[in-house]
Amino acid sequence: MDFMELFFIALGAAVIVCYGVKLLLFSRMLFPKMWFPLSKSFFTSLGEWAVVTGASEGIGRAYALALAEKGMNVVIMSRTKVTLDQVAKEIGDTTGQRVKVIVTDFMKDNVFSELEDQLRNLNIGVLVNNVGMLPSFIPCKFLETARLDQTITMTINCNVKTMAKMCKIILPGMENRGKGVIVNISSGIASIPFPLYTLYAASKVFVERFSQGLQAEYSDKGIIIQAVAPFGVSTRMAGYQKTNIVTLSPEDFVKSSLQYLRAGDKTHGSVCHIVLGWLLQSIPLKVLYAESMLHSLQDYIKKKAALNATICASNATFENGRNK
Template identity: 80%
Template sequence: MDSMELFFISLGTAVVIYYGVKLLLFSRMLFPKLWFPLSKSFFTSMGEWAVVTGASEGIGRAYAFALAELGMNVVIMSRTKETLDQVAKEIGETTGRTAKVIVADFTKENIFSDIEDQLKDLNIGVLVNNVGILPTYIPSKFLEFADLDKAIRNVINCNVKTVAKMCKIILPDMTKRGKGLIVNVSSGIASVPFPLYTLYAASKVFVERFSQGLQAEYKDKGIIIQAVAPFGVSTRMAGFQKTNKVTLSPEDFVKNSLQYVRAGDKTYGSICHIVQGWVLQSVPLRVLYSEHVLQGLQDFVKKTQRTSDSASRAAVENGSRSRT
């Protein structure tokens, strides 16, 4: 056997082993309860309280309810007090747990000292950094935003700064106690450079890299830090799309994602979104970046937004009639 033949045999063997390992790692995601088991007391063992940002609706609200159902008291944070109070009431009535409300507009400056004061002395075991905003609901090129400076400021404050600041507030006590869980919600579209969502996707790349770096720094302290990157979830941000095999309800997504908290420093949160991530990363960028694809994306979101707006108006009108 000559050296060239030996080289190709060795190369082929390495490729087979590489993809075999990848297939094994992927197969683990099909059975999270088997590969990443959690005890019934896993979450409550982290601490008495969970803190969830952006908890007035959607994914954040679902995380707050799920953690309360698992036995934790929850601090729910958003900018709308009336909605938060209603969520807190429902959590108390349905789970028997305590829900503390903190009103905060994360697009603003200089809000974190007050938040830190209100969280002081709480035994916080779980932090879910969920709050985030799109600069615009309709996908747009960077220079086409109506107020670009405001869009930049709001996205950075809400999607980037908040994640770092909330970790700064809560992580120190977790390290002292040697346990804790931090879930930072990213987005599936951050898997590749994504035109028309450039600013939003870039902010979510920060969430992922920040989470992965923190996990490397604090894993030996007993802390679990994970980025969760969902694709389609039926929320206001996604135009309340109808749920199906790939677009999950917030409750179903959160239920699935909590099964993966021991699965590594990044997860897509559900098997259908894991497959979507693989597909997106396999699509040649020249296809994704074609004018036909981008225009189709804009048209789809506009149609979805019109449907969502019509449904919202109908709900308001029906509510008005019922009150009269």
């Protein structure tokens, strides 16, 4: 057996081992309760309070409720006081935990000194940076975005600046106590450069890189920092799409994602979304970026949005008629 034969045998063996390890790591994601178990007292052992931004609806509301069900008091933040008060009452009535409401608009500048004052004396064990904005549900090219200058500022303030500032406020306390969890909500579409959602996808890439860098810096302090990148979740931002095996309800997604807290510095939060992430990264970008593909995406989402609007209008008409 000459040198070249030995080389190719060794190379083949290395490839088999490499893919075997990848398959093993992927298989762990199918059974998070077995591979990444959390004790019943895990969350309450971190601290008395959890802070959730963008908690008036959708994924943020689901995180606030789930953490309260696990025994934590929660601080919920959003810009809509009426909705926050409703969520606070629901959490209090169903869990018996204390709820602190903070009304703030993260799209604006200079809101963080006041937030820091309101959070100063709380023993915060969990931070969920959920608040975010999608410039346009209907995909469009960057220069076609409505009120582009204003949209750039609001997107960066909401999706990028807020996450970094909230970490600046809360991370020091976690470092001093040597424990804590920070969950930063990204998006599945940040897995690749995503045309027609360019600004939004780019802002979510920042979320992932920031989270991964922080985790490397503070993992030895006993702090878990993780980016969670969901695909389809039935929220207002996603046009309240009908739930199915791919599009999850906020409650089901959050319940699943919390099982992956020990699974690394980034997760898609559920088995089906993990598979979607793998598939998206396996498709050649030339295929995804083809003009016909982009037009098809636009047409599909426009039709979905129109259908959802029709259904909402019909439901509203039915309710009005019934209440007369």
